[in-house]
Amino acid sequence: MTHSDFDEVRPPEPPRRRRWRKNAPQRRPGSGGREELMVPEAEFVSYYGRPIVKPPPWEWPVAAYLFLGGVAGGSGLLAAGAQLTGRKTLRRNTRLAALGAVGLGAVALVIDLGKPERFINMMRVFKVTSPMSMGSWILSAYSGGIGIAAAAEVDRLLGERLPLGPLRKVLHLVEGPAGLGGAVFAAPLAVYTAVLLSDTAVPTWNGAHRDLPFVFVCSASLASGGLAMVTTPTSETGPARVFAVAGVMGDLAAVKYMESRMDPTLVEPLHHGTAGKLLEWSERLAVVGGLGALLGGRHRPVAIASGLSLLTASAFTRFGVFEAGLESTKDPKYVVEPQKRRLAARRAAGITGDSITTGPDA
Template sequence: MSTSEFDSFRPPEPAGGKRRKGKRSKRRGGGSGSDGSREMPMVPDAEFTSYYGRPVVKAPPWGHEVAAYLFLGGVAGGSGLLAAGAQLTGRKTLRRNTRLSALVAVGLGAVALVKDLGRPERFVNMLRTVKLTSPMSVGSWILSFFSAGIGVAAVFEIDRMTGERIPLGPLRPVLRALEGPAGLEAAVFAAPLAVYTAVLLTDTATPTWNAAYRDLPFVFVSSASLAASGLAMITTPVSESGPARNLAVIGAICDLISARVTEHRMDPVTREPLHEGAPGRMLEWSERLAAAGGLGALLGGRHRGVAALSGLALLAASALLRFGFFEAGKESARHPRYTIEPQKRRLAARRAAGITDDSITTAG
């Protein structure tokens, strides 16, 4: 008799053991449709789960480093846009703080990404080609171009802060000439950096992530606005943080609306992980903090202490949203029903619409 690792998943043997050879059990009593002389079918209706109760799709092997990268990419992208606005409107303190915030965030995000990849050269290998159909390939180039622009602009800010004591030598005039164009170049790639990670998640087979493919980019843009404006309100005096406060109010409203719209347009089953366990608690607190931070920025943002507390709430709301949605997707991949039940509904809808002659549906 052969054995395997799946024997523990076999259903228990019925009471009385196996039937003997040559003996056929007969049904007596003649129930409905039975004449008592023939054997009637005894197999119950099958209810599909999955083989041995195993997941249907493989859960993504990503750890918390990827969730941190999702958050830090939003901080960097939003800060890059705020820095460009401050540059064009002459707000020097806001420009400096948002440039430095973007540099730190993109640097930490790159470290988290490389840690998840395992070896730094794997990131370099992704830059050997450009594949427009791959969110990871496109995202690697977006990250690189943004980092180059914001790096040049931030280095000049640091040099200015130290009284030009950094030993740059002949590079200083070059950096001075490139500072403005580099800041605007970073702004071009700031929004894509904040949103491409949403495309990266929804392009997978993970049920909860994939179900939000139409609306998750809007949620991530709003989340990036919360993070960047919140960080600017913490680091910048209220005399120059007016644009950050305005962005915080707009971002909070858009965040709450886009999250609700996204859930409403998802399959009822695939949105269940967004309300259960640790992911549900994180997303619930994200909504509360976004609302509190937005109200604080609107009503008391001109007071330094209120502005700082509101900014902290917005920053936490953005982080909880990214981590919560990330964990909800991983949870949905562990249970077969989150894959099978939406598929059955989509198949039934196609058949009801008369689509029965393609590779997905059949007339059966």
Template sequence: MTSSEFDQFRPPRPPRKKGRRGAGGRRGDELMVPDAQVEHLGADGYYGHPVVKAPPWETPVGAYLVLGGVAGGSGLLAAGAQLTGRKALRRNARLAGLTAAGAGALALVADLGRPERFLHMMRTFKVTSPMSVGSWILMGFSGAVGVAAASEVDRMLGGRLPLGGLRPLLRAVEPAAGLGAGALGAPLAAYTAVLLGDTAMPTWNAMHRDLPFVFVSSASLAAGGLALITTPAAEAGPARNLAVLGVLGDVVATRVMEHRMDPVAAEPLREGRPGALMRWSERLAIVGGAGALVSGGRGGRFARVAAALSGAALVGASACTRFGVFHAGIDSAADPRYTIEPQKRRLAERRARGVTDDSITGL
């Protein structure tokens, strides 16, 4: 006979009935815990314990969310600069995209613990798995932006990279690689939102319809803000426009998302560290967007400094958004109330619509 620290929480066992067959079909078998029904659960869940288990994700995963957005937005911005002949903006956005993608991959590997675990994710492609699809998107984007950025670095060094006979090939595939990175930029910025919304974490799951719009807007303002820091004002017009559109999208999409979420599941977004991050995100986004507009029509040193400060505020706003969402989801797993109360509300709504015979209302 074995004992467990959870024995104290088990209900008393009823006496066995001789000859009874349990659920397993064997004589004497019996259910150790009675069937759970959602409407009979209190706000403290099962004996006060969390209903869902939070993923073992730490700060590197939050950093990956931020860097993936910067990389994806920069790839899209670089493709636009390529098509409109803005060489400085194209170069800076490509280098930013490669740096962010590389740093994001390192953050992901750091969370996995061993580098080979990342390679294991590349063994198959499963379209129903956001993690699998996202891994391939990251690899495809990194390869494409890497080719385009390598060509930019070679030009910056006056053709002194030891490429030999590969230089003509690199120049030939550079345009296609740049456009390929642009095509994969939006999926790279958005797939992490699908990944979070596909989990059982109450807050993440409750925002699954609107979080991709928030993350794409966040990536746009981050990439535009970073380009404002690195690019002269003469070529930074598209970056400024992308940043301002990203600010509008981020503020509106975040407000709509919180309004459409279950009010209980949305609480972690407004409380504690996640709440502070989300409030700072909106403030920095508005300040950065306003600064980008003010600096747009002016030249000289003032415009350059204003653009750089605005860009830094926008990058900070994107980081606050993604870390705020990340911590809110983790926190929502700790309190059973965030799982139980929305479930009860959904159950009541389905029964009010007359649905009484499906796998949910029939419990």
């Protein structure tokens, strides 16, 4: 037996145990064909007990950023609609909400990165194939547009007391184009985080890559509509109520459709543990908030309660999906079982000549 320097740091291996089947025939001299199997049945274990897929080093600030990005994106779209339809109060409140959400989201992102300059370093390249690179540019472009529009609203709210001087006329002249320009990046801001998650090797996130963007868009819609219902008088929240109800219906349908197209094993983390509880309550709160917005949204107390319910539902959706992905990295079966089913499907389709499927008996 050879020995190397690496053996000194190798984790100790557990003692091997031979598994014997009950009532198995006993070995007799000269009866080699009746010997008991020496190799145990395959189990879902990994090298030295470590996960097959390394979990991402993300914590709660990333989940908060997922939620706040959706609120900011949806609020930017509502602000553009209010600007085009002449709803001044709704326009002001949604612009301020968008700026507040994107600002808090940027803080959460910096907390996760550890240093503010790391976000600046992400702007050194523009790579279309990288969701992280594209997301950084989308966030920056959106923040610039909505920031100018919100600054004009703050100036009006303070009675034009900001020390802007001759820049005031320029600010109010460009606020309209800036608000519409920010709306161009609003939907990408709400959805790119879903692409970012599903582009990883995390089993449940990757398994939902086809439909997770639709879930996040609908979640952003109901969240931003709910926030507008909380902050704005009911006389101007008609578009917000429609936005919220449409988001609820889309969210419920998108989640069910996403799960129906995922591998059954990868759906499990969405229904168990912390993630399962969050997503279960998200569905309940979305239904309650949607019904409140549809049936009682013209009454201020009902509108506030419904809006808070929708906001909480959206937050639970983002945190639930986030937790489900992290949970799916802990058990090797979430990697092995889908791989075996994909391999069987390729063989059944007659694909046997590539590097993945080398033959029916491989």
